[in-house]
Amino acid sequence: MMDRKIVSVFFILLLFLGESLQGAIKSIGLPVIKNFTKQDYSAGTQSWAIAQGRDDKLYFANNNGLLQFDGVNWNTYPLPNSSIVRSLLVGDENRIYVGGFNEFGYFDPDQQGRMVYHSLSSHLPDDEKNFGEIWRIYKFKGQLVFQSYTSLMLWDGKTFRILHPEKDELFHFSFKVNDRLWIDNRAEGLQELVNGRLVTLPGTEKIRGQEIWGILPFPGNRFMIATQNKGVFLYDGKEMVAWDNEADQLLKANRVMGIAQIDGDHYAFGTISHGVVITDSKGNVVQNISREEGLQNNTVLSVFVDNDHNLWLGLDNGISQIKINSPLSLIGFNNGVGATYSAAIYKGKIYLATNQGVVYHSWDPDKKIKRLGRFTMLNATRGQAWSLEVFDNILLVGHNAGAFQIINGKPQQISSVIGYWGFRQVPGHPDLLIGGHYNGLSLFKRGPQGWKYVREIEGFKESSRQFEFDDKGNIWMEHGYRGVFRIEISEDYTHVIRTELYGKKEGLPQAMNVGIYRLKDRLVFLTTDGVYQYFPSTNSFRKSQTYSELFGKLKGLSYIREDKRGNIWYFRNNQAGVMQKQPDGTYRSVEMPFRSLSGRFLPTFEFVLPVDEQDVFIGYDDGVAHYDPTFIKSWNNKFYTLISKVSVIKTDSVIFYGNGLQKQVSSIPYRENDLRFYFAAADMENIGHVTYQLKLEGFDDDWNNWSGRTMRDYTNLPEGDYTFMVRGINRYGVESAPATYRFTILPPWYRSVWAYLVYGFLFLLLVWGIYYFIRWKMKRSKEKEANRQRELYARREEELGRKQLEADKEIIRLRNDKLRNEMVHKEKELANASMEMIQKNKMLNKIKNDLKKATENITDESLQARLRSILRRIDRQVDNEKQWQIFETHFETVHEDFLTRIKEQFPELSPKELKLCAYLRMNISSKEIAALMNISVRGVEISRYRLRKKLGLQRHDNLTDFILRF
Template sequence: MLSFKKTIIFIIYLYIGVAVAQVKNIGLPKLINYKKTEYGGGSQNWDIGQDKNGNLYFANTSGLLQFNGTSWSKSTIPNATVRSLKISEDGKIYLGGYSEFGYFETNKNGKLVYTSLSKLVGPNSKKIIDFVWKTHIVNGEVFFQTFYRTYIYKDGKISVLEAPNRFQFSFVVNNTLYFQDIEDGLLEYRNGKLVKLPGTEIFNNTEVWGLLPFQKNKLLVVTQDKGLYIYDNGTLKPWLCEADAFVKKNNSLGGRILMDKFIVLNSVLNGIIICDEEGKIIQHINNQKGLQNNTALNSFVDKTNNLWLGLDNGICFVNENSPFTYLESSYGLGAVYASAIYDGNLYVGTNQGVFSHDWKKSFKEESFTFLEGTAGQAWNMQVIDGQLFCSHNRGLFTINSGKAGKFLDDKRGYLSLKPLPGKPGFLIGSNYHGFAIFEKTPSGWQFRNQIEGFNISDSKFCTDGTNVWLRKDVAYRLKLSADLRRFNTVNTYDSLDGKLKGITSVQQINGVVYFQSNNRFFTYNALNDNFIEDKKLSAYFKGLPMIRYCFEDNKGNIGYFYNESSMGMLMRNANGGYKNVLSSFAPLSGNLVYFFESVNTIDTDDIFIGITEGLVHYNPQLQNTHPPKPKAFIRSFTYANDTLVTGNMARVKDIDILYKFNNVKFTFSSPIYDNPENIRFTYKLEGFDEDWSTRTNVPVKEYTNLREGSYRMLVKVVDSYGVMSDPTAISFDVSPPYYRHPVAYLLYVGVIAFGVYFVRRRLQAKIRKSKYYETLEQRRLYLERETKIKQEQYELEKEIERLKNEQLRVKILTKDKELVNNSLQVVKKNKLLNGIIHKLKDIDAEVTDEAAKLRFGKLQKTIVKELTTDKSWNNLEKHIRNVHFDFLKRLKDKYPTITPREMDLSTYLLMNMSTKEIAEIMNISDGGVELARYRLRKKLDLPRKENLTGFLMNI
């Protein structure tokens, strides 16, 4: 009983192992070829390795190539060419080239830096000759193998292992190192010595290019041209199988174990093959099947069980770990619109016609066979009532015994065909002019009639017996007459309920016609002529993308299509429910034949899907073989004219960036190699972006003019299956500019404080100075006012004095005038008295009376005495001279030749006396005055036009 349980468990595990790790024998895996113009290196690629981050490395003739899934880079060594490489646990990449070996490791900036170990070889040692063909790491020792010796590096020292004769190549199997010697056969390296493997001398005349683990502790020996051998504990025997014949015919260059149970064999002439443990070839990939070069120098299995080929010209990725394989142009197929299994053949309807392939034969080599008479567009292929029908643009025909039969109707092109429910022996077909009826007769199926009353059709029509449904902008309900010759009524519907406008698709699921809009499904209620929602079915599509159309396959699975060319499936489970499978079909997005999508479910392991370039085989049992979650890397971080290759670094410390270098650039990568065109990145710079970016296939992002602060760059990747990675982050700080640095702010505070203090002191000083100057100003103003007052007082005093002088002068002038008048009166009086004297003399002569004469004589004496004693004139002249002393002095000083008489005249003129008055005073005539004036003008040298009196007043 226990043994039986163990057997059951073993079978279950075996089945699971087959399901999750299997090389498919139908079709070819997807190939991605990389040309040397893409990776920027030489044509030949001799060895391949992968580091912990998933980056791939290639030993190329022009150096070491690195591929991160997004971009390529190249690092060189002395003598350029690289022949072999191995990556150690600590991330060092050991490699060998022409007369050179050493290792690459990342520096502090994440860039690969080369260290040569060949320089450690002692000067007494033999010179390194030729290429280092193989590099191995075993038990902490690194082996660099050339044809004549192997250099062993450990603990910083080099030791030399000499070849017994001449090494060919070396191999590591189960952590044991083996060599081939051209005379001693296979050798095992044990404790620093070479031990012969008995019975392997047969290989002395050939080259062993591969040594692989095989079954229970056996070795599979792959020779270049002698075939395959199995070595088992000292026994060597040929492995006669299909793969052995391939090796002998095409010359092998070694191989690789794939998924622990499949064998990859490289060839010189015909690409690669993948065989099982019995030597049966499962896949053959060569130039005709899409491989860019038929010489595979090396093969490598990456961490996701996908295959990489180093070719004589280029690199190829083989997507083995995928539920999809492809039968495309290499099998002779074009765009596929339909497929069907019938009579042991797989039939495929294409845009070129119908092709077939024996379902029981291998698909690895044989192309499909074209069926004669089917040239043209094959729209649909259906097995109905045990007969295969082909809907063709030339009509409808059947296929029997691998040949196309006669057209049942060759007057119209047909799109699809369906049985009529409740009408056995009748089929309804949609053609270019509407619909037609076919009837089964004793001689076979025959065209019966074209249905009248409606001339529009669609390949996705449905029928429930009495009604034919199809959608063209609106949904049509066509009611068939009892004799199936016309549509009695035609009804149209443009909505499914009051709120849900438009009808997206009409499809038949589990025998029921469903109408769909916005992922909600309805059935038709003939009683009330309305639609009722099937909420259970709608619930399965809730949360899915908005579909265009869906269908039910023969296993009860519901396939659906969305966007322009994407699909998913609701896989039916045992309890009648559905499991949504969406991401698995992502690699097909964009490749389906739009509107004429074809999905043919044969069994649980075989589903065929038509694409624009051929046919895809899908195994649902392998749908979970892709990695559960991809990894995203910030490949590089560029700033300050420097780049950190962060994708090569285990951990990136926080980075400080000067403000003047606040433009940064990031590149992203992800080691996703199966569908690189479908991967998308989304990123977010915390501290700058509020939300995650939209998904993009551009692996570069640049930020400019970042402000100072702390930032954290996050990036996630979405693979071709729609699985999103966890975010990867790099933190960095942008230092503020010197004028916004904290020290600067402290300085600013200090400066401001000092400024406030300084300004305060200055203000205080200014206030004191202002008060001082204000005091001085007030004092000055006071003194000015005092001086002004004194000046005004002085001026006033002067004015008073002037007024007094003026008053005095006026008074003097008045006195002078009075004096002159008095003088004139005196002159007049004297003249009068002289006249009286003359008259008395005349009277005295005439009077005879002596007494009278005596009296007149006394009177005359009295008058004469008065005239004689009168001194008023002399006093007058003296007074005038005293009053005008200053004037006369200035006049005399200025004109020394002036006479006293002229000075008197000047005084009289200054006194503004008239000519008559002057004449009387000077006792001269008026003419004498004028003559004196004339002479005075000449003495003063005055022009004729200048006023004499005014001139005298200005002296």
């Protein structure tokens, strides 16, 4: 009953003291250190100042510009003159004020989330623009203060007011403390800005001319003033005294470069040569973390405490995060410790069984600050050590090389049997131990010189790593591959009487990897399906109802251990936890403090060493972790999930740069409908340990599965309105509010508003066209019908005309036939006339010839005269010209234009030759032609010859055929 009251009072005190305990700094072990090299953040080596934005992004005044970190991505924003950024201040509305060489101003996100620089130094008068480096920026009484070595510039938003040190001296640094602005004047000493004037503070003569690197509030309404060379002083406004203690001596030796207040009782000092020194207000050094402890550089230029109460250091080469706000700290490589399999507190020392051997360090449970440095190796135990256990005030070591005992700090090998896993005291026989090793069991007995190896226990040769005694003295041993053995040993513990193997047939859900532990003086068996117990009455196993209710839904238990206060420590699925016993006897499961070590425990070799209320040691794969249960830490701190960048995949162009809030819905052309989203969680407590869930409203029906990826592509998005949402969840189960990015995929040009307007216009135009087309069609139809009627009429007319034409043609044909007949008739008449003319001429010529002969024989003149008269009359009858005229007239009638055509083509033809042509056209023989022409046949032949020549006929050409074809 008294114990329960004490526990109740303890928890009530914890409840009331929670706020004061928040952020306490652990001194045992080392906090987790995360180093970022310049290759990680792709910027300059040095960072001169650090600040955190309202969205939890971190900003660094870096050699290459303003360096930004959102928990995943690093971005650098250089100054226009590419100078080093020496100072920064997070202002209102996401403005980041920065100062460099002869340049200062602020970065402000534009509508696309791009950080745009706005210069304020450009508003200075020309004679004030050569001010050098800006080392400090403050917001002070509604004004911005920019401080360089040569001037103090106060900006009210419109104009500057500038103060210079007197006597051509220089300022060093300035400090804002409790809404007071102090300036280190190298000539005048420490001064304060009061009503626009610099007033020297009384009692600060001791540090005049010294470089002051930090001023912070200190308990008792005092101020802590850290100088680089003279150490730390405390100032109450009137008097200044040296902070003469362990911390001050260390800081003097290593020179302070920066200072930050961690909480009301702890301070962090950055040094030039020994990393960061963390002290309490009494001057005790709680931690000194340098390169030896895992820091990547010993020169600390800037110190900053983030919203999660962890330290960020700007180093001379790189950036580091130190997780001081954690109940867990690590003892590992930097302490000379490897993977740890067991631990024990023994005679003022802590011993660790590691993969390299047994190491130790002094341990004083009454000392408030138990800083653990480098552990010392027990050389005789080098090699794989498996276990450390204290029996009868002697520390035993289970080792790969055998069994050892440690007396007065010195190890002694007590057995050379290979591979001892561990030891168990025989119930009822405190002077006997059973040791389990790779090939069976050994017996040990307590003697004057400690524990002594007796013999091997015969009859069992299996590897015996994990075993326990039951109430009847039997040994239960778990074999990792075969199952669970129950071993009955002889009374003298020299040999095994009987063994029995248990597995699935006996009720266990599995045969392999069954854990055997003692809980509340009972043997329990840990399986993947929960906690089982053995029931002798049935010689079988069943799930324990008691422990099933205790552990509830905790599946996959692989280790349990009950401490002196009734808390039950356990491991499951490579995670650690503790069932904390409450004042009312119930239990509460606590796993949050151990989440940072999840996945780092040694499977089947887990262990916990609870020492007292403030000290618990837990083995992991690189050493041993120290856990302080009294360390109060909030595990439900909110964090922001941020959209870092949105880009178009096709063109690799950025449309949102991730700074500030989205100010308007983005309109994206349809041709750029492939988008890539980058996102991050500004959870500086869980860098790299946040998973994300995504949803694209308008595309996804539900949230996607949780994933550790920080980028997502969406391709071929149809037109429409979308909202991209992403939220994160850290390893402590804290879920962030979703970050959103709204955008609209515009339709393609052929589905745009203008296109639809054009379509509407074209539709109206089409309707109008159809209307007029129908009208035109009807008109055309009417016209066609009229034309058809006209065509019918015309065809009828044409038909009638054609018939008339045919009739006319027939008439013409008949006329032509008649003419042709007439021509034939006339030709015949011409031929007949010609023949008659020929006959007549022949007759007349004959008569003429006869009369000529008769005239020759007549002497009568009168008669001769009479005869000559007759001859003349005959000559007139055979006159060729007259006959030719008559012939020509008839010839032209039959053979139209023959003589005209031949005269046109052959104009050199004589009249006689034309006559010959006409006679030949009539196909009259040469003899008949001779009669007609009143010449001889020979004369006709000569005429024909001459005609051929004039007509250009060859010898083989027929003259008559030529005349007939002409």
